Amino acid sequence: MLTADDVLRARFTATKFRDGYDQDEVDDLLDRVARTLRAREGGEPTTDPVTVAEIDAARFSVRRFTEGYDEVQVDALLTEVRATLVAPAVARPAAAPAPGSGAASGGAPGDVPGLLPSKPSSGWRRLFGR
Structure with missing residues (x-):
């Protein structure tokens, strides 16, 4: 199970000469994921929580010849995020x-x-x- 801090500490290898996900788009989604998980951890409501459906539908622009995030690493983290969102919320x-x-x-x-x-x-x- 991931925590909000796990998501905030996640680092990805930067790509330059191969395809990589747009860093800003990935960062924006992961910021929302962290807020969602933080709210779940505290048992508090949040505005604009990330849903499992959003994780499943997440698509990022691909960057070539400019820096992006390693696609495999981002996809692996999103798989863990999905598993965490599917699991029942655990109180502090x-x-x-x-x-x-x-x-x-x-x-x-x-x-x-x-x-x-x-x-x-x-x-x-x-x-x-x-």
């Missing part, structure tokens, strides 16, 4: 547990950091390990 991770609670402070065996602690078991279960 919950805040760290308060000191003195949960697995970090010796919670029940089997507790996993970031998840709710398991329900306390009865004395018989603790005694017999069931």
Whole structure:
């Protein structure tokens, strides 16, 4: 799953003597993708979100003998973007547990950091390990 930061950090090889996608067109779409993902990450609405249909229909002008972006690299990123948009939105991770609670402070065996602690078991279960 990509995050907005992943999209913003993406870099592509510049082409000059072979076909490449128009850099401005790619950058404009990826800026919208980053805004869309940032809104999803925060659970907030956004104006003009990018849809899966837009990713599927994305076509960029091809540049020859001027700098463009490597087509294969851009297409690979857009494939990842599409997979991220299709997947259900994932909310931001919950805040760290308060000191003195949960697995970090010796919670029940089997507790996993970031998840709710398991329900306390009865004395018989603790005694017999069931």
